[in-house]
Each structure stands twice: as structure tokens, then as C-alpha cells.
Amino acid sequence: MEILIEFGTESQKKHYLMPLLSGEITNCFSMTEPDHPGSNPTIIGTVATMDGAEYVINGHKWFTSSTDGAAFAIFMVVTDPHGTDRHCMASQIIASNDNPGFNLIRNISVMGEKGSGWHSHAEIKYENCRIPITNIPRSEGDGFAIVQKRLGPGRIHHCMRWIGICERAFELM
Numbered sequence: 001m002e003i004l005i006e007f008g009t010e011s012q013k014k015h016y017l018m019p020l021l022s023g024e025i026t027n028c029f030s031m032t033e034p035d036h037p038g039s040n041p042t043i044i045g046t047v048a049t050m051d052g053a054e055y056v057i058n059g060h061k062w063f064t065s066s067t068d069g070a071a072f073a074i075f076m077v078v079t080d081p082h083g084t085d086r087h088c089m090a091s092q093i094i095a096s097n098d099n100p101g102f103n104l105i106r107n108i109s110v111m112g113e114k115g116s117g118w119h120s121h122a123e124i125k126y127e128n129c130r131i132p133i134t135n136i137p138r139s140e141g142d143g144f145a146i147v148q149k150r151l152g153p154g155r156i157h158h159c160m161r162w163i164g165i166c167e168r169a170f171e172l173m
């Protein structure tokens, strides 16, 4: 939601943000890849090639939390593989999860539990996934700027969730 509030176009806000805010749909965020170090996202293998008014995207992601049941993903792709500034080579892009090129392979077991729905972490293959170029929040090459801006509140959300879980565990005890 924060990505779309801060960087979404009017059309992206209408189609994706408003239904999220009203609780009609959920989404997921897909950056980490099995073949590259998630701790260093300047090395990403998912690539978008422009074809007319669309990007054609191929790539492999995993540990994308809450993909199962989500209406769309915001994911990180390389849009300028030959760029000299490695922090401007990637973009965020919005993909509807019913796109035929969006393939949820499996929910990965975390601490012995695959989970389902919101409580799950998926492996996804993007295979010739065609997405309109208008689905990029802000601009092409701004992937890192957006991700960096999202990290702060993202970390606070993680802390808030764990504090909530701990409080509930103490109450149950």
C-alpha cells in the first residue's frame, strides 16, 4: 500500500490501491530469487524486455509472502541490464496474479509449515509474462529508490507483528 500511495499513478491507485485499502483484495511483494543473493538485490536475474506497449518478463522468485490468494504482486525486475549505474537498472512492476505468465509453483515450507493464503511464502516463475508498461510505479529505473523508501516502514511492520505475536503468546500462557 505504501508503495502505491507514494509512487502509484492515478490509474494504479484506482485499480490496485483502493481495493487494498477497502480490504477487498490482498497483494504480495516479490524480490528474492533462488539463484541470487537476496541480501544483495543489485544481482537480480528477472529481466523485462520491452515489446511495444508491454514488457515481456522472465524470472524466478521465491519466499514471496502471501502470494497464495493475492490479487497482484509488485515485483522487482531488471529493465536496463546494460546500465552502468547498478542502482538504476531495476524497476518495480505490478503484475496481476491471474496473468497467464504468472506461475505459482509451490508454497515453501517455513519452520516446517507450508501454510496457505496470507500465511504462506511462494516460489513463483514468471514465464513470458506480458505486462503493460504503464504498470510501473513512478518511473523505469526507480526500483531501488522505491525499495529503500519501503524498507523503513517494512521493518517497523515486522517488529509490530512479532510484538503482537509475543503478546498473544503471553496471554495464552
Ligand SMILES: Cc1cc2nc3c(=O)[nH]c(=O)nc-3n(C[C@H](O)[C@H](O)[C@H](O)COP(=O)(O)OP(=O)(O)OC[C@H]3O[C@@H](n4cnc5c(N)ncnc54)[C@H](O)[C@@H]3O)c2cc1C
Binding pocket: 029, 030, 031, 032, 033, 036, 037, 038, 039, 040, 062, 063, 064, 065, 066, 110, 121
Ligand atoms: C519467512 C520469510 C518471508 C520472506 N518474505 C519475502 C517477501 O515477501 N518478498 C521477498 O522478496 N523476499 C522475502 N523473503 C526473502 C528474504 O528477504 C531473503 O531470505 C533475505 O533477503 C536473504 O536473502 P537470501 O535468502 O537469498 O540469502 P543470501 O543473501 O544468499 O544469504 C545466505 C547467507 O549468507 C549470509 N550473507 C549474505 N551476504 C553476506 C555478506 N556480505 N557477508 C557475510 N554473510 C553474508 C547471510 O547472512 C545468510 O546466512 C522472505 C524470507 C523468509 C524466510
